[in-house]
Amino acid sequence: MVLTACGGGEETTAPDTPTDEPTAPEETGTDADDGQDTTELTDVSFSAVPSMTSIGLHVANDLGYFEEEGIRAEIVDFDSGAASEQAMLTGEVDYGAGGVVSTLLMEAAGEDVTNLVLFQSKPIFSFVVRSDLAGEIAGLEDLEGRTVGISSPGSLTDFFARLSLHEVGLDPDSDVDLVATGGTSGHVAALQAEQVDVQLTWEPGTTQITEVTGVGEMLVDLRTDEAPGVVGELIGSSLQALNSTIEEDPELAEAIVRAVVKADNAIAEDPSVLADALETHLFSDLPREQIERIAEIESASFRPSITEDEIQAWVDAYMELGFLEEPIEPSAVLDDRFADLWQ
Structure with a gap:
């Protein structure tokens, strides 16, 4: 299995590299005759x-x-x-x-x-559960037979989902269905459409899901000591x-x-x-x-x-x-x- 390196936005397929070269800012520093700082x-x-x-x-x-x-x-x-x-x-x-x-x-x-x-x-990710399933799914160990949203296969969300499930005794390949849902806007949509039961997301997705739309509730926050097993050490x-x-x-x-x-x-x-x-x-x-x-x-x-x-x-x-x-x-x-x- 090959994992694509990701910095933080969780996109795993790189878009075309921007063709416009970044424009260098103009030099600062002023004339000594003006009595101002000339440090370059x-x-x-x-x-x-x-x-x-x-x-x-x-x-x-x-x-x-x-x-x-x-x-x-x-x-x-x-x-x-x-x-x-x-x-x-x-x-x-x-x-x-x-x-x-x-x-x-x-x-x-x-x-x-x-x-x-x-x-x-700490990782930046959180598991959120659909609000209508919050009474049935109280922890990661309850995800057997459920669908879990990740951004895409091979992404960091894919890895953290797999490792977290592994740490609670579930096989991510056979016990759950991992579904690609894209970026944070796709996370909200997937929960609203009941495409997934649980979504692994990051900010502002976490707040949009749990507070703005109310479509989901916090299940396990990997940013805190709630992270299972070795996940909390990463x-x-x-x-x-x-x-x-x-x-x-x-x-x-x-x-x-x-x-x-x-x-x-x-x-x-x-x-x-x-x-x-x-x-x-x-x-x-x-x-x-x-x-x-x-x-x-x-x-x-x-x-x-x-x-x-x-x-x-x-x-x-x-x-x-x-x-x-x-x-x-x-x-x-x-x-x-x-x-x-x-x-």
Whole structure:
């Protein structure tokens, strides 16, 4: 079984790569004769999928942390994790935000990619059950003979659905029917049409389903300690780069890590920081009250540190379900030279 690497938007088939090259911002810095700051900023581009996976980049930018480190950041959005990662691999952008697990899959494909600093320590997904079935389905162990919605075969939702079912003693291939429902708007539609009994979704899908439409209720929230077994040990998203990019300018890489650490810590200390970024960049159509509830849940998992044991947990889980053919050494995808900055 082959799993497509995904950063956060859960699309597994990359769309055509955008043909328009990102336009570099104009140089800042002013004439010394004007008595103003003449410090030149270094342009750095980041690939991202508009989702919780990359919101830490926006926080670092919005709060001026990148600029404090001498960086002018350009965050380039892509429609899928695969397209975002491809942009980083081809040099279209310098760094990328994506799922830690994606680096394992890229490493397995022969790409020399590493994780520099963590964004979130938990998955972004939640199982929601159709409201009319909430009385019959109280937990994942009740899903035998049921239909479960995932975004698409080979996606991260496919993996998390399979692993979660495996952890409660169910065979995802024979005990349930996994149904592809696309992105979050498709999740709402699939539940409304009774195409699925349970849907594995992510924000804003979780809130749209459980609060806006009321078509579903929370069953198991993988963002919390409700996650079954080893699922709760799997870390989420990170800042990533080709090793060659880091080696070209290690001091720049260190400055980027410092900015991200500041963003992680700011979010963890004050969920309103995350709420502000979500309102500006992702969920402008949601009421502020709902955005704040999302931020309260998601902010608890933001931290910068990554350990080899945490990456090993991903390797073990992927090997268990056949998503990796050969084991990968965690050190192959973890650059810990900046570990002192994670504290």
